[in-house]
Amino acid sequence: MMAKKDCSIFVIFASLLAFWIAAAGACNAEGLKMKFYKESCPQAEKIVKEIIGSRVPSNPALPAKLLRMNYHDCFVMGCDASILLDAVNNTQAEKDALPNLSLSGFDVIDDIKTQIEQVCPNTVSCADILALAARDAVSFPFNRRLWKVPTGRRDGRISLASEVTKNLPSPFSNFTTLLELFNKKDLNLNDLVLLSGAHTIGLSHCGTFSRRLYNFTGKGDQDPSLDPTYAEFLKKKCSNPANPATTVEMDPQSALSFDKNYYQTVLENKGLFQSDAALLTNRQSAKIVRHLQISTSFIAKFANSMEKMGSIEVLTGNTGEIRKQCRFAN
Incomplete structure (x- = not known):
């Protein structure tokens, strides 16, 4: 029979173990996962795929454009859609930095966001939309999704041109x-x-x-x-x-x-x-x-x-925000 003191220690240990298991579960729940919007916005991924599917035939360069935009977003301050933000006052945003001046396809992301907001307001992040759109655009000719995109990213509020050069791999790099x-x-x-x-x-x-x-x-x-x-x-x-x-x-x-x-x-x-x-x-x-x-x-x-x-320095859970418009922080 376990002594009273030993029993107390056991109860304390068991309680701590249960706490850490619950905490680990909470962390996983706040992270990226497949079909993150299954309950909150089940139409989200379908909307992305349909809009991309309607754009690529008339703009065959779009897959390369969105894939490049996805790279440039993730390498600078993480995959938080900061590449989509416009400049604020006199502070240049990432898209104003020299390596990003030739980026294009922002209008497609805006269109997707607008349609998703109409059916699921304040629910789907611009960061997830960009990740899904890049995947679906590259995948379009194959009629299958080429890679998995777990979702649950949240949007960053800051975009600084000064962060680009020191983080983004350059075509001039050794x-x-x-x-x-x-x-x-x-x-x-x-x-x-x-x-x-x-x-x-x-x-x-x-x-x-x-x-x-x-x-x-x-x-x-x-x-x-x-x-x-x-x-x-x-x-x-x-x-x-x-x-x-x-x-x-x-x-x-x-x-x-x-x-x-x-x-x-x-x-x-x-x-x-x-x-x-x-x-x-x-x-x-x-x-x-x-x-x-x-x-x-x-x-x-x-x-x-x-x-x-796609998981570089992502914001999840209660960090960041869900932007109402991809070009502006709330």
């Missing part, structure tokens, strides 16, 4: 800088190579790579790591100085097809950006590039990395 930025977001080397695969779709303005063509080291030279024939092709497209309006496919001949062709392009030294070429300067990342070039599992592996990226 391998060391890229890996440091990814590691800061709890993403690893594998994620770096896989998420770079997003460059298999979309266009880029000449200014993001023209230095490789005309003034790589400041002496009027060309980047020796760039395929010479491809460099001549790019020079015919991009004048010096670069015309801000001119764009080039990031993945030659495959800019509208979400596939593994990007890795073949990189191996042929035709990666458009210094950050693409940088993947071959590290033995481990170069090995992953070669593997993905012949692999049949690129999309599945990309999906895993997208799910990791």
Whole structure:
């Protein structure tokens, strides 16, 4: 028979254990999960998919635009839709920073938010809408959802242009800088190579790579790591100085097809950006590039990395807010 003192200790321990189990359960409930809006707004994900499905056929570049916007949001202050906020007074927002000036697709997010607000006011976050819209846009040609998007994010109230450059991977970055930025977001080397695969779709303005063509080291030279024939092709497209309006496919001949062709392009030294070429300067990342070039599992592996990226520094539970309009904090 247990002594009275021992029994009291047991009761105290059991109570503490029950408290921590309950607390852990509460934390999980406040985090991201599949079908978060099943009860509060069951139409939400359907509305996103339908609007995206109506827009992509007439705007085939939209998947690349929304995927890029999703990246630029998550790497700066987390996946909190801060990229969608407009400037306040004299304080520039993230979308006003130089790397974000070419972002587009904000009108699509606004349309989705407007329709969802009509059926479920003050319920679905702009951060979740952006994550779902990017996934559904890239998935559209496949007639299936390419990666899971657990929901439950809440929206941030702050957006600062000053936070962009120090957090967002740049097309001018070398391998060391890229890996440091990814590691800061709890993403690893594998994620770096896989998420770079997003460059298999979309266009880029000449200014993001023209230095490789005309003034790589400041002496009027060309980047020796760039395929010479491809460099001549790019020079015919991009004048010096670069015309801000001119764009080039990031993945030659495959800019509208979400596939593994990007890795073949990189191996042929035709990666458009210094950050693409940088993947071959590290033995481990170069090995992953070669593997993905012949692999049949690129999309599945990309999906895993997208799910990791989608949870960067998210606001959940009682943090942040649910914006009434994506461009403005409440």
